[in-house]
Amino acid sequence: MTDHSAEIQALPDRSLLLLDDDAPLRTRLGRALEQRGFETVLAAGVAEALAAVRTAPPAFAVLDMRLEDGTGLKVVEALRDARPDARIIMLTGYGNIATAVQAVKAGAVDYLSKPADADDVVRALLATGEAPPPPPENPMSADRVRWEHIQRVYELCNHNVSETARRLNMHRRTLQRILAKRAPR
Template sequence: MIPAEKPSLLLVDDDETFRTVLSRALEKRGFAVTAAGSVEQALPLASANPPEYAVLDLKMEGASGLVLVQKLHELDPATRIVMLTGYASIATAVEAIKLGATQYLSKPANADEIVAAFGHSANADAQFEAQPASVERLEWEHIQRVLRENGDNISATARILNMHRRTLQRKLAKRPVGL
């Protein structure tokens, strides 16, 4: 009797410990896991052998996980993609789903939650209906977005937000509940 081939899964996360633990857990659940620490490392792996499943971190050194969602979807629209992030927001969830992700989960997510997410259809609002974002959280996300647009330049960001530089630095030092 020939053993059934395990479904291929691409795991991309820049946190090496998390990647190793999750990789082992997913292998125990029947997946043939290929792991990478960045979008740049994952692209050649995915191009050589498009995976049936993918688990991608949103925020990594180099390119965003959103870039990889789009590339994987272009390689094979049937790839089931779960986007993981410690920086969940409605905007990034909607963007990930539009680009081809199957589901969007906030960290920490365990292997069982990830495997269950592969079976769900894309519904960006489902994760957020129970608890809308607080004003502090929305402000934090807006500041982060403007900061990224200005190449992490605090002074330029403060000018655009019409805020004193020290005030902005204090706000950046605080993290809103849920982050």
């Protein structure tokens, strides 16, 4: 764990919005960010996050990309309108180039794949200037990235194994074996 608490305490505004529909992750990451010095507001959905932005636009935001009631990109746009200087990080369990580009175009300063370590999130939030933040200490393994991609396509195909296998150019039985296994680390 890297200690950024002095740097965070020196900030004029430490307000942070954390939007994620995964309750255990939201609670754990919210607690970790509070322990590092941020004043965290937790939101479980897009509507709740938009209300928080209207009430008090935060200086920082960590937003999930895909939520049950919409996309985090709506919150990025609302936050950019309410507070153009806000530093926004997008989190997603489905890391891919297209959504990363979409998030950055909308106004996010960085894009991290879940599960994101609190220190990686803090480094990304505090990174300034043109230099990108350093690479994560524990990036997802190639097996995990592959698994996440397969899960995303499976979800987009409405959990239809045959259609997912066809789109991934994979044998259906192979896909079924992959889906039956737990996520790699």
